[in-house]
Amino acid sequence: MLSIRSISRSFNGHRALNDVSFDVQNGLMTGFVGANGAGKTTTMRIILGVLTPSSGEVLVDGRPITADDRAQFGYMPEERGLYPKMKVHEQLVYLGRLHGLSSAHASTRAADLLEQLGLGERRDDKLESLSLGNQQRAQIAAALVHEPTALVLDEPFSGLDPMAVETTVEVLRDVARSGAPVLFSSHQLDLVERLCDSLVILAGGEVRAAGTREQIRSAHARPEWVLETDDAGFVRGIRGIEVIEFDGGHVRFTAPTDDDADRVLREAIERGTVRSFAPSIRPLTEIFQEVIR
Numbered sequence: 048m049l050s051i052r053s054i055s056r057s058f059n060g061h062r063a064l065n066d067v068s069f070d071v072q073n074g075l076m077t078g079f080v081g082a083n084g085a086g087k088t089t090t091m092r093i094i095l096g097v098l099t100p101s102s103g104e105v106l107v108d109g110r111p112i113t114a115d116d117r118a119q120f121g122y123m124p125e126e127r128g129l130y131p132k133m134k135v136h137e138q139l140v141y142l143g144r145l146h147g148l149s150s151a152h153a154s155t156r157a158a159d160l161l162e163q164l165g166l167g168e169r170r171d172d173k174l175e176s177l178s179l180g181n182q183q184r185a186q187i188a189a190a191l192v193h194e195p196t197a198l199v200l201d202e203p204f205s206g207l208d209p210m211a212v213e214t215t216v217e218v219l220r221d222v223a224r225s226g227a228p229v230l231f232s233s234h235q236l237d238l239v240e241r242l243c244d245s246l247v248i249l250a251g252g253e254v255r256a257a258g259t260r261e262q263i264r265s266a267h268a269r270p271e272w273v274l275e276t277d278d279a280g281f282v283r284g285i286r287g288i289e290v291i292e293f294d295g296g297h298v299r300f301t302a303p304t305d306d307d308a309d310r311v312l313r314e315a316i317e318r319g320t321v322r323s324f325a326p327s328i329r330p331l332t333e334i335f336q337e338v339i340r
């Protein structure tokens with residue numbers, strides 16, 4: 048397990064991180080989200096030792112992280128970092144060798160990864176000749192080639208088409224399944240909601256929420272219902288009911304008690320056709336907006 052403990056970091060008197068603590072559990076995909084400038088990249092750089100914190104520490108399985116730990120991590124930095132003029136497979140083998148793999152092992156591993164990430168046919172092309180999305184896949188392969196003990200990826204899905212996102216997710220899930228902690232940042236909340244097991248929400252350099260999706264949902268839960276009917280406008284006039292979303296025949300609302308929600312249903316039945324009525328799970332995107340405020 049990777050633990051970030053009370054990390055603070057300032058740049059020229061500006062506090063970019065303030066007492067940040069969270070865990071990245073082994074075997075789980077942890078999504079790291081926050082608006083521009085929230086401090087995600089700074090945190091990741093501190094985990095990898097590219098930056099030092101002003102205070103606080105990073106732990107691996109409860110003890111201070113070492114250079115050897117970091118050497119075994121897989122890291123995809125924001126600024127990327129492959130050689131444009133080098134062939135993709137050759138470059139991955141080179142990186143694998145730098146991490147101590149034998150030539151044969153590095154070559155097989157690189158070929159397998161390129162195949163899994165849909166780049167098998169481009170393995171002998173120079174990186175610069177690939178599209179940006181394919182270069183991104185190569186960057187992901189570079190972070191994985193040495194079979195890392197932990198993965199830290201800064202925006203791994205940016206610029207990938209939906210198919211590439213799916214193949215990449217599968218590859219990252221395999222790494223998590225092998226027992227490694229996986230931390231990835233993303234601005235795509237819908238994606239994070241769908242694929243992460245656990246979540247850390249950062250705003251203004253502080254952790255605003257952290258835990259599994261279920262823990263975050265239940266900490267910010269409120270009873271909500273969705274009604275689909277002919278014209279749901281009447282719900283807006285019912286005392287005690289707060290309408291969250293309304294569009295013609297569709298309404299999502301919160302009610303203080305189940306009885307209040309039943310009142311809405313009864314009135315809808317009296318007024319016409321009820322196509323559906325059900326409790327609703329609050330989307331993480333909405334919780335995110337609330338906690339970063």
Ligand SMILES: Nc1ncnc2c1ncn2[C@@H]1O[C@H](COP(=O)(O)OP(=O)(O)OP(=O)(O)O)[C@@H](O)[C@H]1O
Pocket residue numbers: 058059063081082083084085086087088089090
């Ligand atoms: N090297 C630096 N020198 C000065 N300020 C910095 C430096 N690196 C980061 N910052 C500042 O620290 C804050 C956090 O930046 P950081 O890049 O970590 O945020 P982020 O969450 O990764 O944002 P984004 O989603 O835009 O990449 C910002 O205010 C940024 O301007």
